[in-house]
Structure formats: structure tokens, C-alpha cells
Amino acid sequence: MTDVARSAGVSVATVSKVINGRYGVAAATSERVQEVISRLGYESSLVARSLRSSRTNVIGILVAEFEPFSAEILKGASAAVASTGYDLLAYSGTAHAGSDVGWERRSLSRLSGTLIDGAVIVTPTVVEVRDDVPVVAIDPHEGPTGIATVDADNDAGAVLATEHLIALGHRRIAFLGGRTDLESSRLREEGFRSAMAAAGLPVDPRLVRVGGYRRETADRPAHEILGLPDRPTAVFAANDLMAIATIDAARDVGLRVPQDLSVVGFDDVPEAVAATPPLTTVAQPIQQMGAEAVGLLVRLIAGDDAARAHVRLPTRLVERGSTAPAPGR
Amino acid sequence: MTDVARSAGVSVATVSKVINGRYGVAAATSERVQEVISRLGYESSLVARSLRSSRTNVIGILVAEFEPFSAEILKGASAAVASTGYDLLAYSGTAHAGSDVGWERRSLSRLSGTLIDGAVIVTPTVVEVRDDVPVVAIDPHEGPTGIATVDADNDAGAVLATEHLIALGHRRIAFLGGRTDLESSRLREEGFRSAMAAAGLPVDPRLVRVGGYRRETADRPAHEILGLPDRPTAVFAANDLMAIATIDAARDVGLRVPQDLSVVGFDDVPEAVAATPPLTTVAQPIQQMGAEAVGLLVRLIAGDDAARAHVRLPTRLVERGSTAPAPGR
DNA sequence: ATGAAAGCGCTAACAG
């Protein structure tokens, strides 16, 4: 900026005013400065600017890592942000600080002073209400609290999935849970249990395991379930990645899906349809959730407190190739 | 930080030293400061720190928008970065500044002073060599230049796709190009033309159109191609999004895919297999490209100039349901 | 071993 100022024969303050379109600059001066800016290819530093002023026109999307779910959120957010004049900054900050608990607070603190005007936090465990930064949570731990939230109807979706298996004649159904610290995981288990209870079916505690929502962490519990002497004829996994891990595990132990074992997932990430066989799953409108969150956040940033809302989107069952009637039926 | 300093009864300078593990702080003092930091939940501002010091341990991934291709890159980068101690910051900056040409330069200037220690730029049009920031380009406009580059073998992939169609008996084959300003697009067209020539097949200029790599921009040219009196029996689209748009267009005008029209895409994004029918396409190892780029960048940041390399990954044909023998054959 | 002070690139009063 100093270069521009010198080259245009003005002060940096004037350059700043021109860049930000402030009043009180002669048209001729403004034009000259603009000319120098484009000639030098000058671009203001987001960092320095944001250290000084409170607005950056950048929305942050905070994630633990870029996996299929957050990637879909990003796609939806990207489409939604296009018409708003905001840039998008997605941050994945699990690198240091040892464990990955509290990444959302760390990331928010690091970015919000203020690199970003507001943040969408994807699947946060702890949502600390800081009212200095507008925040929208997607599928948070605690379920709706004081902060704006977007989630899907996890409970109804889980009921759908379980009823589907029951309708196919399955009676011994396993549940592979996600992370016990996430509300979505709890609700999916609850939906599973209530649908089982409604059908008068027992839930064998040995058939309920925790898979951590990740492919690698689901591998062990999936094998354990399938290694049981009286193994189930169907598995309902709390997300697609774990369902895919279950299909892999089944193949490992020589079980055919869906003839010997039916598998249902949750999310309907793009990977679900690419699985072999294609995964029957409960679809959440993930991209729409991302778009909805951005919409809410933009209103929040604009000071519209009515946007401190809780949006719940519907889920639906998508039947594909990984489920079939129970063996011997 | 001032709060921490006051609360610990030291100066901010000392706090800074403790945080950064500098020498010259008494063990007792350090301990006390640490305690206050965790009690107050203090997290240093990435913005302020980066304004002052040159290292942030953050790698930037610059994209025009978050669409399927860049989302896959992100997944690969995320996996690769996990073991390196870097955080990932993905930036999509097309919001302002009118046109979207030069977004890569704008984004880089804005972030590199230095919020990020280096950047992976996805599908840049202009790659200006600034040697103050380590940069790796993925699938750039110009093909390999002075800067580190990761791309896939576009030419060989396009030949594969075209030969596949020719082997199925197609003779009138259309090519729906991407963006004329991208090297990948040019190479795919070149592969198409050389495979056609090798088979002694003519290329009708009216069957070669530009679709802009996006679903919306491909809609019109796809309809135009299919609306021709002597329409082709097969379309090779330079990416999956345009291939999907072509399938949609075919459905629009009452053509069945693959019975009446075969369609081949390029990329093999997750959406390809979810299309109806599932898309036959040329697969690029996109996630691996993201991982490779991060690997190169980390070495570049570490000062390893041998990493200023050009990595080309292989492509392969994935036959799915959108291609079939030419009608009447 | 600790702190005072300068300054990173920028914006926002405030004077002139």
C-alpha cells in the first residue's frame, strides 16, 4: 500500500479511502490511485485489514477435517454464498494441541479476531456461546441451544431405516453408533431403539457398538459384531462411512451383502451410491444444510436476531442394493 | 494476551515467549503463564501473529469455488496434512471484483502476507510466479512451467475414452469441451482428436462445442448438439458435470442413454456413479492429486527445491452404464 | 530472566 501511495503521490490513508470507497476523495485522485493499483496489481492484505477493521466480508466454515460430510456442506455453502458478496474460508484445525477435542473453540478463537465476520461450525462438540461472533452450528453436540442451529431429523430417519429392515423380515438387527458425544448419534440410536420397541423386537446389547463415525474406527466393532456366534442378519450404521466399513468387514468374513447381511447407512454422501453394492441409506439434505446455515449466518451478521433460529430439515430413506429380505424368508 | 499477562503478573512479551517456547523464561514463570492460559482459554490470534511473524503453520488451498473436483482435492489434502502438523485453510474468493478471472492472484495476495506458509492452487488460469510464497498448482492453465505442478494424464485419458466409444461402433462422436483457457481442456480435446484421426474418423466441427466445465454452462451446448439434424450417437464431455448435463439434455429431448446416446465423462467425481445411468468416465486420482500437492508444498516450505517438480498421475477408463454399442449395431 | 518499545499493513479519527 505504501508503494501505491508513493507511486500515486498520495498518502496511504488516501489509498485506503479509495479502496474502501470512503467519501472525501477527489474524483481525479481516486482515479489516479485506482490506475496505480491495477498497474501494480496491488491487493490489500486480508490479514492486516482484518486486524484493524471489524468487517472482512469473509464467512468461515470450521470443520475438524475435510471428509465427505463436511465436503458436501462446503458445496452447499459455496452455492449459497455466491449471491451474497461474501468469500468463503474453510478451516480445518486439528493439527496441533494434541487431542482433537475443542478444535471448534480453538479455530474460532484463532480466526475470529476478526478474520471472519461469522462462522458456520460443522459438527461441533462443545458450542460455547460467544456473542461477539455470529455463529451457526450444523449438527451440534447438544442439540438446539441458544445458538442458531441447522440439523436434520435424525430421529425420524433412524426410525425409517429400522422399520425398513424390520419390514424385510429382519429381527436380529445390530446398531453401529457414531460418537457418543454427538447429539445426532444419540438420536439415531434412540430412533433405532424406539422402532425396535414399537415392533416388539428386543435389542441385544452385544449388537450395539460404537464406531466413531469414521471408516477406520468402525472396522473393529464391525468385525466384532459379525464375529458373534449368533450374528445379526442386518446392521444399521449411524453413518455411511461406517456402513461401508461394515460391508468391507462382511466381505472379509465371507458374508454376502445383501443376501447374508443387510446394511443401512445414514447421510447419503456421494460415496454411498459408489459402494458395492450401492448403499441403502437415510438421506440428509447435506448441501441444503450448508446453504441454510450460510443463509442464517448472513442474516445474523446483518444483525437480524430472528435468524438465531433452529432449522430442522427432513430425512428420507433411499433404498439401494445393500438391503434384502432376511435370509430364509 | 494482555489479559493473560496481567493475570499472570508478567508482560505480554513474556507470554509470547512462553507460547512460542522461546528460551529465556524461568521454569516457574512459564508454568504460571501456562496455567493462566488454560484457565482463561486463551488462543492466540492467527491474524495478529501472522501479521508479525512469517510462519503460521497453515497451508492454504485456493479454489474458485467448492465444487466436486475441488472438494475431492480437499479430502486428499486433508488426509495428507494430518501427519504434518499443518492446519488447512481453504479459500474460495470469487465474491467481489467483478469477473472471476484472476481469482487465484487475488486470493494469493490477500492471504500470503502471510496468513499461510504456502498455497496449493486448484485449476488456476494464470500462475504468476511469485517466489516469496511456495506454491503448487493442480491442473493449471499453462501446463508445467517454472512452478511445482500436479496433474493427471489428460491426453491419454481422452484417448482411452474416445477409443472406447469407437470400439462400441460409434462414428459420429461429439466433444463437449471445458474452458478453452485451461490446459486440461485443451489436452482432452487433443486426445479426442488424435484418437479419432487414428481411427480414420472425421471430426465434424459442429459437434465440437465449449461447455465451460459447469453443469449450467453445459446445458445449452448439449441441447444444441442433440438438436442437430444429424445428431451424434455419442458424446464425450470433458468433465463429469457436463456429461451429467448431457444426460439431462438427452432426457429432455426424449433420447435414452445409453440406447440412443452414449455419454462419457472425465474426472470420476463421486457424482458420476450417482448419475442415472451411472456414468462411464475417465478417472483421475483426484484425492491422490490433493495429497501429492500437499506433500510437494510441505517440502517446498521446508526449503527443498527439488520439490519444485512436476507430478503427473495416470488416468484410467471406468466403464459404467452410460455407454453402449452404437444404435443399429 | 524479564520488560519496554518498535513495528507488521492497514483503517479511522482528527486536523488542516
Next chain:
DNA sequence: CTGTTAGCGCTTTCAT
């Protein structure tokens, strides 16, 4: 209309 000046939160000499 334009420039001077004081910081934003942090790191880094350089004294003490």
C-alpha cells in the same frame, strides 16, 4: 479534500 497519527494483537530486538 488530504495527510498525520494512533492503534488492532502479536513477536522481536534490546535494555535492564
